Amino acid sequence: MREITPRTIMEMKGKEKIAMITAYDYPSALIADRAGMDIVFIGDSLGMVVYGEPNTLAVSMDQMVLHTRAVAKAVKRALVLADMPFGSYEVDVEEGIRNAIRLIQAGADAVKIEGGYDHKKLVKRLVRMGIPVMGHTGLTPQRYLRLGGYRLMGETEEEIEEILRDAKALEKAGAFAVVLEFTLADVAKLVTEEVSIPTIGIGAGPYVDGQVLVWHDILGIYENVPPFVKKYADIGGMIRLALENYREEVKNGSFPAKEHYWEFLDKEDFRRKTRNVLERLSEDD
Numbered sequence: 001m002r003e004i005t006p007r008t009i010m011e012m013k014g015k016e017k018i019a020m021i022t023a024y025d026y027p028s029a030l031i032a033d034r035a036g037m038d039i040v041f042i043g044d045s046l047g048m049v050v051y052g053e054p055n056t057l058a059v060s061m062d063q064m065v066l067h068t069r070a071v072a073k074a075v076k077r078a079l080v081l082a083d084m085p086f087g088s089y090e091v092d093v094e095e096g097i098r099n100a101i102r103l104i105q106a107g108a109d110a111v112k113i114e115g116g117y118d119h120k121k122l123v124k125r126l127v128r129m130g131i132p133v134m135g136h137t138g139l140t141p142q143r144y145l146r147l148g149g150y151r152l153m154g155e156t157e158e159e160i161e162e163i164l165r166d167a168k169a170l171e172k173a174g175a176f177a178v179v180l181e182f183t184l185a186d187v188a189k190l191v192t193e194e195v196s197i198p199t200i201g202i203g204a205g206p207y208v209d210g211q212v213l214v215w216h217d218i219l220g221i222y223e224n225v226p227p228f229v230k231k232y233a234d235i236g237g238m239i240r241l242a243l244e245n246y247r248e249e250v251k252n253g254s255f256p257a258k259e260h261y262w263e264f265l266d267k268e269d270f271r272r273k274t275r276n277v278l279e280r281l282s283e284d285d
């Protein structure tokens with residue numbers, strides 16, 4: 001059992017902001033956990049930042065399971081949350097349950113689904129069988145095709161109503177938190193005040209109970225970052241410099257240096273051994 005549980009996260013509402021970051025592999029998850037993140041999250045955004053897809057729609061359950069397993073092995077303290085990918089829970093509740101179980105068996109402590117109102121039944125069933133669920137409303141990237149791209153949500157009454165209805169449905173169905181993605185800050189504030197479960201924002205302003213961002217975006221290793229991202233480091237630039245140095249030293253012969261390889265001290269010993277080996281090899285043919 002890890003230190004941070006869904007109960008811990010729920011109790012943070014109104015007291016302490018929740019810090020959440022994505023991670024998709026073992027070394028990244030080790031660093032995220034040691035940095036004191038509350039939630040380490042295997043997002044389906046891995047389709048874009050790890051696999052180079054233009055959106056998240058092609059991500060499979062198999063991919064989510066493999067990356068969840070790698071992250072779960074590294075995390076000792078934080079809550080490990082895994083995204084349910086597009087197509088893994090829409091067809092029927094039973095299939096959603098089967099797929100959520102796969103993520104839990106890969107080491108996740110909880111799963112996240114996009115939407116709320118439309119998935120009340122699934123959320124209720126998962127929670128009753130002991131699988132904690134986080135919801136996700138506002139911009140839901142799995143609706144990429146219908147939305148015609150990624151855009152700010154919550155300007156119209158219809159969108160405000162949909163977002164609030166999702167959040168309330170999630171609260172009622174037993175979800176332990178909800179992600180609010182790329183909504184006007186006023187809408188995120190309204191939702192945060194209207195529901196008792198924590199809201200975790202991404203591009204939704206400061207009036208929420210926590211924040212989530214994508215690993216590659218804040219570290220400067222992804223080119224097409226959303227406009228709400230703050231870049232905390234230029235790791236991409238550091239990697240580029242390191243690789244240019246390595247390449248240069250290979251080309252000019254300064255790598256490997258003495259400390260990077262081993263040779264016979266007694267060259268006469270090596271000559272004798274070589275002679276014997278060459279003799280034996282010539283007898284073979």
Ligand SMILES: Nc1nc(=O)c2c([nH]1)NC[C@@H]1CN(c3ccc(C(=O)N[C@@H](CCC(=O)O)C(=O)O)cc3)CN21
Binds near residue numbers: 045048141151225
């Ligand atoms: N790397 C990454 N970071 C994310 O935060 C993220 C993903 N991927 N993939 C899934 C969703 C998609 N998100 C996004 C992606 C792009 C914009 C964005 O660039 N919006 C532009 C207009 C884009 C357009 O219409 O072409 C804007 O200026 O509003 C917003 C949210 C957030 N999520």
Ligand SMILES: CC(C)C(=O)C(=O)O
Binds near residue numbers: 042083214
């Ligand atoms: C953007 C966050 C909330 C997400 O769902 C993901 O990274 O997949």
Ligand SMILES: [Mg+2]
Binds near residue numbers: 043045
């Ligand atoms: Mg996602």
